[in-house]
Amino acid sequence: MITTTTQTPVHTDVAIVGAGILGLAHACAFAQRGLRVTVFERSGTPVGASIRNFGMVLVTGQPPGAMHALAQASRKIWLDWAAGAALHVRRSGSLMFARSAAEAQVMEAFAATRAEGAGYDTALLSRAALDDLYDGRFRKHRAALHGRADLQVFSREAVPALIDYLRRRFNADFRFGTLVQNVDDGRIETTAGPWRAEHVVVCAGHDYLSLLAPQLAALAPRVCRLQMLRVRPATPFALDHAVLTGLSCLHYGAFSDLPEAAALHAEVAAREPALLEHGIHLLASPTPGGDLIVGDSHDYGDDPSPFNAQAIDELLLGLAENTLGSTLQVVERWQGVYGARTGTSGAPFSVLRAAPNVTGVYMHSGVGMSIGPALGERVVSHLIDGAALPTA
Template sequence: MTVNRADTAVVGGGIVGLAHALAAARRGDRVVLFERDDFAVGASIRNFGMIWAVGQQRGEIYERALRTREIWLDIAAKSGLWAAPTGSLHLAHHPDEVAVLEEFLAITPPARERGARMITPDETRDRSATARTDGLLAAMWSPTELNVDPRLAIPAVARYLVAEYGVDIRFGTTVRGIDLPEVSTTEGEWHADRVYVCSGNDFATLYPEVFARSGLVRCKLQMMRTGAQPAGWQLGPMLCGGLTLLHYAAFDDCVSKAALAARLGDELPFHREHGVHVLLSQTADGRLTIGDSHAYAKTLHPFESEEINEAVVDYLGTFAQLPNPAITERWSGYYPSLRDGRTELVTEPQPGVTVVNGVGGAGMTLSFGLAEEIIGR
C-alpha cells in the first residue's frame, strides 16, 4: 500500500486551516491540507469579510489582528485577491455612544497611534455618503480595517498556497483518525510529523472528547446581502452603530459602556435578547453585506427568524442609507465560540497533534497572526 508523506498535515480548509498551512509552508514544511467538503462552505465564507482590528482585545490580540492584516495585504499583492483598505466608522447618534468612543480612545493609545480618532459630522459626510448624518453627534474613524470578499478570498488563499508554496490541498477528503505518524483519510494513508486540527464547527469527527470538555458552544448568526449597488457605487468605510460597542471586547473596559447598555436594553430589548448588532460591508462586485444576530448553545435549531432580519434592517436604517436596499440573499452561519473570555482554544490531545479552534467571529481578523504564533512555538 502506498503511503503519502508530509511534514505537516492540516485538517480543515477554512481560514484557520489555511492560515496554519501558510505558516507551516513559510517555515519550509511540506504541507498537505484535508478539507472534507468539495470547497469551503462554513463560517469562513459566511461572514462580512471584515479584518476588524479595532474591535479586538487590547494588547497581544490587537497586535495579532494587525499582523493578520499585514498578511492579507501581502497575499493580495501577490495573488490579486481583492482587499480594500477602507477603514471603519463607528457612528454615534447619542451622547452615551460618544462617551464610549471617547473613553476607548483615551485608554487605547495603540489605536490612536494608528490613526483612530473622533471626527465631526461634516468630516463623516466627507468620508461616507452612506452614513446618516442627520442627528449624528460624532464618529470614530479608524484606518486599520480591511475589507475582503469571503466567498472569493477563501478559495483565492487556497490557490495561492498551491501556487506559491506547493501546498497539497485535498478537497472532498475526510480525516478519519490520527495516530502519528499515521493519518487515515478517505483517500488513503498519510504519514506526517505533526498535525493541526482546525475543524471549525465539526466537533464530532476528531477528538470529540476534547471539545466536550473545552467549553466551546456553537454560535448561530443571521446575515443578509443586497444586490450590486447601482453605477459602481462604493460603500467606502465599513459602518456600524452603537449596538456594536456592546459586542466587541475592545470596549469592555469602558466604564461609560454601562449607561449605553442600560439605554439600549430599555429601547431595543428584542435586539439585545437576540444578540443583534449591525455591521455593513461590501463585496468585490458591489453588493452589501448586512448583519447580524447571535445565539449560543451546543445545539441550535436550523430555522431563520424573519423578525430578527427585520430588526437588523431597521437598526441599519438608523445610521446608514443605501442606494438600493433590496435584499437578494439570506443565510445562517455557525461557528464555535468560547464564552469565558478566551480568544481561542489551543490544545494537544496527543504528542504532535494540535487542535486550534474557538476563534469565534474573529477568524478572518486573527487567524494568520495566530497561526504564526502557534507554528513558531
C-alpha cells in the first residue's frame, strides 16, 4: 500500500527558476523592491550559457530601437553591479577591425548614418590611427570601429560574484542542486519539497521540456551550439579591448541590414564560404589572467551535438591569429550553448505569461549578457509596477 504525506509549502515572495544571468537579473530587480527572493538552480553551480560566453556587454552590435535601449540600460546595471559586487569589468570598449575594403565600407556606412542618428557611442579609426594602437599590432587592417559603450566581464567569475552579492546585500536565498519539477499557479514542486510564492519567474535557458512546455512548443524553439577556445598568445600583450572583425557586421543587427552588408556577404560567400557555412564571426575577449576567449561558430538544432569539429576550431584559430597578429596556444576548449527559434520570427527573447503569477523569460539569441540585466528589470517593473512588457 502506497501512502503519501502532505508537506506544508515553504513561503517566499518570489521564486526564480534558474541562476543564469536572466534569473539573477530578475532576482536583483525583485530584491531591490524589498521582496524576499528564492532562486532555484538544478545544478550545483551555474554551468549554462551565462558562464560559457565571451562576457561581452555589446551595446554597439544591437539593432537600433528597443534592443539598443535595453543594451544601454543593461550597461548601467552592470556598472552598478560592478560597484556593489567588486566585479572585474573592462571599460575600454570593443574594436571591430576591417580586414577588407568591403568590411570597411560597412563600418563607414554605419558611422556616417546610423551611429549618430540612432545614438551609438562609436568612433571610426582610420588606417593611420592603427599605427599607434597596441604598438602597431593591428596596422595591417584597413580601419577599425571603436565601440566605446561596450563592456566586458569574465563570466565564470562574474556570475558567482553576483550570486554572492545578492546573498550579502539582499539576503537572497539560493537553492542549488534543486530541480523544480512543476509550477502550478503559486505552488512550486521541487526535489527539496514544495514552495509557494506570489511571483514565479522561470528563466530556464534552453530547457524547453521541464517547465512551461506547451507555451514553449508554440515558439518552435531550438538550440544554438558554439565552439569556443581559450588561447594564450605566444608573446603576451596587454589587450584591454574586446576584438571583433567586420564579419560581425553580418551577424549583428546594428549593421546587417545596411546595403553595404549585402556586398560584404557576397564577398565572404565567394572567398571564405566555410565561414558562412558554420556561422563564424570572430570574437576575442581578454581574461583577467591574460588569456583570450576566442570563438565562435553557430550550429542550430533541436539538441546540441556533443561533438566538436577540429576543422571549425582550426578556422577560428586561424582567423584569430591573423586578426591579432600572434601565434596562439589553445589551453581550453568547450561548447557554448543558448536558446534560439525556428521559423520566420527574429524575436531575440520571449516573455510568457503562463498564469497570473507565473512568467517565463527566455532568450532566443546570444545577447543575454548584453540585454539580460535590463530585460529582468523591465519584466519586474511590469509585474510589480504595471509598466508595459518589453518588446524587441
